[in-house]
Amino acid sequence: MVELGTLASPVALAEGGEDLYIQQDKFPHQFAANVPLAQAKAMAATQRPIKSAALGEAAGAPAWKSIPSWSIYGTADLNIPPAAMAFMSERAKSKKTVVVNGASHVVMASHPHEVSALIDAAAAE
Known part of the structure; x- marks a missing residue:
């Protein structure tokens, strides 16, 4: 947080x-x-x-209930706790979850290759 x-x-x-x-x-x-x-x-x-x-806004219908999901997050995220990200990935039935050891909230900037590989894998399905 x-x-x-x-x-x-x-x-x-x-x-x-x-x-x-x-x-x-x-x-x-x-x-x-x-x-x-x-x-x-x-x-x-x-x-x-x-x-x-x-x-404080109410969320609409969660997209993860009807749209396939993939997930990537870092173990050093100070904004969304990694345990919360793991829970959300599992709840969304993530087709693939990548956990990047030591990555911060901006995993897309610190580990662009891992993020692009996950996007490529998702696009290939």
Whole structure:
């Protein structure tokens, strides 16, 4: 889970609501601990916000109940606990789950070959 004190002050939106960001100086550790620091800092500076309302919105019908799923996650993700990712992968009946030892939340940046191999395998089915 996102550590307390990691979020920057919310940014008020003109149309109402707020955008949430990770503090740039904390982003490398929180999201991208296993990518080069320069890359993590660039990611921090260009991060896309999440609207605070999105964190409380009800979800629609889960796609994983009707669409085949594949899963990849890292064991060092500080945002979604690996145990939660394992549970979600199993619940979705993931056709293939790849667990990348030591990968952070941005496994797609730190391990692009593993991610692209999984996408290729999914596309081949």
